Amino acid sequence: MFGISLHNMFLLYAVINSVKAGRKLIGFNFKDVSPTGYKQCLKLCIGYADCLSVNFSRNRLLCELNSQQETETVQVTENTKETEDFIYISRTFFPNDLAPHLMNSACPKGQMHVSRSTNEATCVISRCVGKVPPPYIEYSTGIIYPTVSMDTADETHGNVGESRNFTCPQGTVAVGKQNVTCLANGQWETPRCEVCIESTDPKGLNYLGSKNVTFSGKTCQRWDSQTPHSHTYPNNPENYCRNANEVDWPWCHTTDPKQRWEYCLIPTC
Secondary structure, eight states: OOOOOHHHHHHHHHHHHHSOBSEEOOSOEEEEEOSOOHHHHHHHHHTBTTOOEEEEETTTTEEEEESOOOOSSSOOEESSTTTTTEEEEEGGGSOTTSSHHHHTSOOOTTEEEEEEETTEEEEEEOBOOSOOOOOEEETOOSOOOOOOEESSSOTTOOBTTOEEEEEOOTTEEESSOSEEEBOTTSOBOOOEEEEOBOTTOTTOTTOOOOOOBOTTSOBBOOTTOOSSSOOSOTTSOTTOOBOTTOOSSOEEEBSOTTOOEEEOOOOBO
């Protein structure tokens, strides 16, 4: 790590001792490191352009990096069981000589300094700072759905490799996993949802999705086509699965001459 002179060491300890204990900024930490010392905690924060303060626990040697600092509207929590062994310090009060070649060369948001030598460092993507993208709705008919809801108060925070759970918009369900991961390029994965059949519509009579493959993977025949199977249901759109004759479930004619029709595999909401 980076060296620090004896004089600056005394200044650092003076800062530590002057900080009031039992204070912690809650709800804004984006990275926890343990075990680590106080000096290393401050240096780590300096490496992130969007680290504005730290919470440090002397007893647990726990360093919490915060994306916010105390303001008139953002208050530090004091004198509770959760905060009793923490000290809070804003980046504004960090010693200037702690890592001088980093203090004046902040990395872009979402990146951190990684040391190459005593006086040289490079910026590496470490976080996703943009919002989770709108969901990709599979088998949709162009209906505009609201944004997915995230199971976290701040969906913009996440270290590379971390995941956040999401809930699909009403009328859709998740395809596969129900979380998105912060990728190495600093972008969140795109949530994937699929139009589903509501529990109040057990036969799928009102299904308006665009699924066009059967449960066995066969492609659906267009409803306005009589090839390879002739039929009397020409008024349905494209080759989407529909419950055209009010049977048990949405279905379609297939493009396989040997298989006239099959049900479609559509999830329920």
